[in-house]
Amino acid sequence: DAGVIQSPRHEVTEMGQEVTLRCKPISGHDYLFWYRQTMMRGLELLIYFNNNVPIDDSGMPEDRFSAKMPNASFSTLKIQPSEPRDSAVYFCASSVAGAPNEQFFGPGTRLTVL
Amino acid sequence: AQTVTQSQPEMSVQEAETVTLSCTYDTSENNYYLFWYKQPPSRQMILVIRQEAYKQQNATENRFSVNFQKAAKSFSLKISDSQLGDTAMYFCAFLTIRDDKIIFGKGTRLHILP
Numbered sequence: 285d286a287g288v289i290q291s292p293r294h295e296v297t298e299m300g301q302e303v304t305l306r307c308k309p310i311s312g313h314d315y316l317f318w319y320r321q322t323m324m325r326g327l328e329l330l331i332y333f334n335n336n337v338p339i340d341d342s343g344m345p346e347d348r349f350s351a352k353m354p355n356a357s358f359s360t361l362k363i364q365p366s367e368p369r370d371s372a373v374y375f376c377a378s379s380v381a382g383a384p385n386e387q388f389f390g391p392g393t394r395l396t397v398l
Numbered sequence: 399a400q401t402v403t404q405s406q407p408e409m410s411v412q413e414a415e416t417v418t419l420s421c422t423y424d425t426s427e428n429n430y431y432l433f434w435y436k437q438p439p440s441r442q443m444i445l446v447i448r449q450e451a452y453k454q455q456n457a458t459e460n461r462f463s464v465n466f467q468k469a470a471k472s473f474s475l476k477i478s479d480s481q482l483g484d485t486a487m488y489f490c491a492f493l494t495i496r497d498d499k500i501i502f503g504k505g506t507r508l509h510i511l512p
Contacts (some may be wrong), residue, residue, distance in 0.1 A: 312489035326504045385493055387500055
């Protein structure tokens with residue numbers, strides 16, 4: 285298996301622009317997680333899905349952030365409009381149901397908002 | 399609420415030495431899992447080792463071992479015969495069997511010096 289795939293690996297955009305990050309989980313995995321990593325705040329869980337259904341989005345910072353999972357093999361995290369403080373590395377991770385629910389991470393997308 | 403604390407933001411050791419990274423957690427749950435993840439400069443998050451709380455025996459993976467003290471809620475990682483490739487950020491993480499979300503610590507940045 286190729287592991288969790290994220291695209292793009294790097295994204296540079298200007299403030300106010302829409303940004304879409306993409307994730308393909310490992311085939312057969314039931315859970316998908318979106319994280320944001322910054323120096324100041326560490327690794328933060330933004331939202332996670334179980335069987336394509338959003339379960340907990342309490343970590344989504346504000347309405348500018350939205351996430352979808354239209355099918356078992358694809359998810360997007362969208363920021364509209366983007367702001368400089370959104371600059372971070374965004375990780376997608378997936379796991380299969382059942383203990384111990386080990387999460388497999390993608391390589392991350394480094395987002396820079398100018 | 400569950401919390402994970404890593405009290406050492408940064409550490410440096412000489413190659414071939416043994417190093418121990420500290421982690422404490424707080425929970426009222428009795429059944430849970432603990433993990434150590436490694437994040438090298440490539441950014442990829444990699445699972446190093448995991449421990450089931452119901453197991454008294456400490457987990458071991460080659461040069462990596464843990465000291466799990468359930469009563470003290472402590473879960474330290476020992477790296478023996480450290481290698482340059484061990485240079486990375488290390489995250490301690492916690493997961494209850496009733497939940498789907500992993501709680502991560504802030505991380506310890508480990509430098510292995512030649």
